[in-house]
Amino acid sequence: MNPVGETCRFQGASQYVLDDELAKIVNVSIALEMPLLLKGEPGTGKTMLAHAIADSLAMPLIVLNVKSSMKLLDALYQYDTLTRLNDSRFGDSRREVSNIEEYIRMGKIGQAFVSDCRTVLLIDEIDKADTDFQDDMLDVLDQMQFDIMEIDKTITARNRPVIIITSNAKKDLSDPFLGRCNFHHIAFPDPEMMRLILNVHFPDLSGDLAKACLNAFYRLREFRGIEKKPATRELINWVRALRADPDFDLKAVEKGELPYLGVLFKKSVDMNLALQQAGKARK
């Protein structure tokens, strides 16, 4: 029995390497119609997952980037008072000034609700907003409807979107919020997994280079005192930089030399620390 249906089963996408565990969780969440909350270190592919799901299920992706000052209303709809004011003043548009509905613009959640087909709604970095926002938003997502006060109209979701929520900080979200989500923590990929990820991005990458890079990369992550550890994105960029360099010498990396460290370390303090420790390691 397969109640999810083949059309709605997530199996990974061409740019995203999916582990079995996560695939199961995504599928269970879709079937249970529950939002999926993803936590994990930056660079573990939380945001990428939503893109991959949208790709693989052929649904449009709607991204709500949460900001600290954001109010729930902004995510649902906006009443464009300024345009209406302007129209009423100058009257040079074709909009009907007395019809407020013409000045209602859907926010990201609103767009997902009124869309004609099922969408993937990515709510990115939910932890940036305050607790009230989080709880209220989950109410809306639970009931799949919200009211537009200005025109006294209720918007009900035509299709229940697939909701993916990401959170960066380890700061806890509120209990009612967590109660309504499924949860998964994406661990940092191990070298084997990382190799697969590299393969997806560089199908023609030679084994030696991949091995040397991965060795160096995981060694760098072990360095002490680094504030922002290099993550998947940095590794991919680093490999790209190494391959673009015509003078690049694979043996040097194997020996422990680390060209283009700036691609991996984004903070000057980290960079200096890495240089020091890399120097020590070579001796």
Add this chain to the structure above:
Amino acid sequence: MFAGFFYMLREKGIPVTPTSFLRLQKALTLGLIGSVDDFYTAARAILVKSERYFDTYDQVFAHHFKGATLEDITDVELTDIAKALLEEWLKSPKELAEALGLDEKELAQYTPEELIRYFLDRLKEQKEAHHGGSRWIGTGGTSPVGHSGHHPGGMRVGGASRSKSAVKVAMERRYRDYSQEGPLTELQMGEALKRLRQMIPHGPRDVVNVEKTITETMRNGGEISIAFDRRLNDRLKVILLIDNGGWSMDPYIEIVQTLFNYARSQFKDLKIYYFHNTVYSRVWLDPQRHLRPEAVEEFIRRDPDTRIIIVGDAAMAPNELMWASGSLYVGETENLSSEERLKFLARTFRHAVWLNPQSEASWHYTWTIATIGKIFPMFELTLDGLDKAVQRLMIRH
């Protein structure tokens, strides 16, 4: 189904709710779960809402579904523990010597590696469980080596985090790093400190205020009149006083550095001073506490709304705190005791807190911590403590 499993999770301290349990039942009836592997993943996603509990979940799962029994602590795990303990040991050589049944002088001859080996050997020799007592390694004793001992900041050996063997995945204990007692990361610190910012309008009026524009326009009889506001800017003044002296703060250097880095990026108006153990007549702008001293009395000239954050373990000999001549530095003459100085700071600045990297449970063992705690509201240097401290600093008196 699986009610026993559910209750065992609860018992082990994972906050699982009945609603989520019902949801798991729904997933089961929907036919989404076809194997134990599926169940492991689905149940975790549905029931467990924080990676901090993943490790416990793994253990309960392994125990429940494979009847796994408690296993002896493996060598690998032990070495990890032993390494973590070393730091603790070096702090109190005397107690360590006692715990290992060695003379302090003998102890001094061991290198750290030898100490670890010695510790491991001792642990293996010990055949029966040992609970209580003060010399051996076990649980509930007063020895610093062992779990739930009353030694301040004592590390855990075995106890709650003992490993079990069973279902392979669960066995791997991939989530051990996330379990609850993890240290405070810079990310969390940034989150907590962010709330300290005090946004005040400042600078040119260059932001349109829509609400006000509408009101003004109506008042103007429909003639558009656009209202501008100043941008919000952070004007909060913060003074951070850091205890960077002596071995007692050494284990916390990393965490304090993180706090320091974050404070620097968060606050525009931040002054950082250093002191050793406690505040006397001077504090220093340079971490070496040598070149750029500043008299504490001068602080009275600062804005009384400045937020003072003092970071230190507040542990010292009582006379350092109470005697006017108690200063650690020979040749320094003081006319006021450090206690008076601290009281002066607390009087001058209404918003002041003391952050203590030692765990709160150990505070009442040290007399000076309690005394300083009466002068400044004291909080643990953990996410929770930082949260409370920030709340305290933001109170409008």
